Amino acid sequence: MVSSSLRHQSIRFSQIATYVALGLWSIICILPVxxxxxxxxxxxxxxxxxxxxxxxxxxxxxxxxxxxxxxxPGESLLPRFLNSLIISSTSAIVTLVMAVCSVYGMTRFKTSHIALSRYRTPIFFAVIALRLVPPVLVALPIYMIGTEFKIIDTHGLLIVIYSAFNFPLALLLVIPVLSLRVTVEEESARLDGAGHFVILTNILVPMNRVQLMTIGVLMFILCWNEYLLATYLTYDHAETLTPWMIGQLSMKEAQTGGGSEEISHMAAAAIFMAIPAFLLTYSLQRLVKDLVGRSLT
Structure with a gap:
């Protein structure tokens, strides 16, 4: 009886300590915002x-x-906001589609070619290792290539570059989602004569839509916050929010002596810049809660 009471008190104390720690951490995170x-x-x-x-x-x-x-008229961030929204959302979708198709192909197709079978794993890890390359190493070569082909300061260039940089991470995250083993639903669809495209789009993607949407949101946030590549590859037409806020507003603040008015401008721009990521995360959280609630009823 005494041991049961002590165990109950220990559990209650650990719960209180957990809530206190979470409350303090929430204050630390919310206070700067x-x-x-x-x-x-x-x-x-x-x-x-x-x-x-x-x-x-x-x-x-x-x-x-x-x-x-x-x-x-001269300082509005709405054009940069639209640029960031178009580039980030398109790049996230392209990256996710490429990762899903790649993982499905690697895990569902068996090649008879000896060389391809032998080097499949090294090729996969080589692609993953590309994410470790610092963007600063390739920013200047990409800029020179873009200048040569006259595609600097375009939405298409940033979409391609962002997709290429985020593809290894998306590939790594999609692999646990699309399991290496063939599911029962896949086998049933295959017996009914369904092709790979139908199985992928009508079975695997709907079954794992929450996980894939989570990866897509992460890809969107990575593109949304990208600074270095956007600074090198854009200057006016396709300029995004991050280089505009850090570059133009910071420079204006330095030129005017760091006045309080410019500080409030930067604070408003930072809050506005965080809104899309917050809305996406909140919507995804509501979706997960609804799906869990339906599965329990």
Missing amino acids: YWLALTSIKSAADLDQAPSYLPFIDFIPNLEAWRFILLD
Whole structure:
């Protein structure tokens, strides 16, 4: 009886400690975002004064920074936002499709060619190792090739480069999803005369849609946050949010002496830049919750 009570107290203490640790970690993660949001709705005068924490109580919110980044003709981030959205979403879809098709081909097709069978595993690991190459090593050669073919500062170039860089990681993540063994559903469809394309699109992809969507969201976030390649390969027409915010706004802040007004502009741009990734992650979380709820009912 005593041991049962002690065990119950130990479990309760571990639960409380877990919740306290999660609460502290949540505060550590949320506090910088909250401070950034506060900075984006403060005027230059409020930023020059003592720190204030509660809008409408400590200070009156000011939307001048948001008006500047969204409506100012020369500094609006909306064109860069559309560029980032088009490039990141297209690249994520292309990368995921290539990874799914590659994994399906590697795990479902058996080749009779001795050389291909022998070197299949080394080729696979060589592709994975490409993800370890620093982008700075290939940025300049890609820029020179793009200049030669006059495709610098285009959406297509960034989509191709992003897809090539993220493909090894997507391949590595898709392999556990599309299991190496043939499923019962695949065997049944094959006996019914279904081809590989039908099996892949109508059976495997729907069965693993949550995992594949999670990988797609990760690919989108990697493309969305890419800075180095976007800085080298774009300058106006296809410029994305990250180089614009870090480059142009930071340079303007340095030229003006780092005034409080420019700080609020950068804070508003950073918050706006994080919205798509947050919405995608939240939507995916809701989808997973709904699917789990349906499976339990």
